[in-house]
Amino acid sequence: MTSTTPTPRCALRTEGLTKDFRGFRAVSSVDLEVAEGTVHALVGPNGAGKTTLFNLLTGFLKPTSGRIMVFGDDVTGMAPERITHRGVARSFQITSLFENLTPREHVEIALQGLTNQGLRFWRSEKLLGRRRDEVDRLLAEVGLTELADKPTGLMAYGQKRALELALVLAVEPKLLLLDEPTAGMGIEDVDRTIELVRRIAEGRTVVFVDHNMHVVGQLADRVTVLQQGSVLAEGPYDEVRADPRVITAYLGEAHSA
Numbered sequence: 001m002t003s004t005t006p007t008p009r010c011a012l013r014t015e016g017l018t019k020d021f022r023g024f025r026a027v028s029s030v031d032l033e034v035a036e037g038t039v040h041a042l043v044g045p046n047g048a049g050k051t052t053l054f055n056l057l058t059g060f061l062k063p064t065s066g067r068i069m070v071f072g073d074d075v076t077g078m079a080p081e082r083i084t085h086r087g088v089a090r091s092f093q094i095t096s097l098f099e100n101l102t103p104r105e106h107v108e109i110a111l112q113g114l115t116n117q118g119l120r121f122w123r124s125e126k127l128l129g130r131r132r133d134e135v136d137r138l139l140a141e142v143g144l145t146e147l148a149d150k151p152t153g154l155m156a157y158g159q160k161r162a163l164e165l166a167l168v169l170a171v172e173p174k175l176l177l178l179d180e181p182t183a184g185m186g187i188e189d190v191d192r193t194i195e196l197v198r199r200i201a202e203g204r205t206v207v208f209v210d211h212n213m214h215v216v217g218q219l220a221d222r223v224t225v226l227q228q229g230s231v232l233a234e235g236p237y238d239e240v241r242a243d244p245r246v247i248t249a250y251l252g253e254a255h256s257a
Ligand SMILES: Nc1ncnc2c1ncn2[C@@H]1O[C@H](COP(=O)(O)OP(=O)(O)OP(=O)(O)O)[C@@H](O)[C@H]1O
Pocket: 021, 024, 025, 026, 044, 045, 046, 047, 048, 049, 050, 051, 052, 053
């Protein structure tokens, strides 16, 4: 049997990825495959190993064993900055913004950090103009144009999370790792964030962790369910949520309240 459909490139692939903390196996032989241009959700009960997996993928933790491939290149054991240079960026669960700075200033600082031009006073007007355009583009992408020059401390929680996404996008990631993008949000912010993630996923690959199954169902092309560090199930959302093992391990628990 022959097929003419080209196989999509793998943006991310792990093989037997394992992480032990002093004898405790937090991530256990995880084989993950995320096709380029797709949105992939990682779900699982508390302590399943999702954050540890993100830390391994971004170089914040070194694996005990196994391999990590990003766009076909082996990045296993690389430092976080080197992985970032390969187009991988990550958002965190916890907000880490400066209340007195404006969204524009946050994005300017993020862009300056990238180019190491921060303290040079002789930058040309042309460069500064290009930088201003880039800041405007990033703020527009996350819907913060109107709030660009207001102190961040005055913004609503959902708007702060949107600004964090702009900071992640500043590194021009090809692969975006989002750690609980809707954590702590009310329903309106959740729906707005779903739209935002959908928009920024265009032309990029997104892997996200979220406990909210509505968000997972709306966004994810495929879902991986982790339990006690291992992959329990993997597939399209409807398939995974109907899997009796998943219902018992996770969805049952989440929906039993
Ligand atoms: N630095 C560490 N040292 C020892 N154990 C750790 C460390 N980091 C995580 N663990 C353990 O590894 C397991 C997986 O934790 P992890 O934070 O990755 O889970 P998670 O799926 O992200 O959970 P949550 O949904 O609560 O964020 C947990 O049992 C946790 O206690």
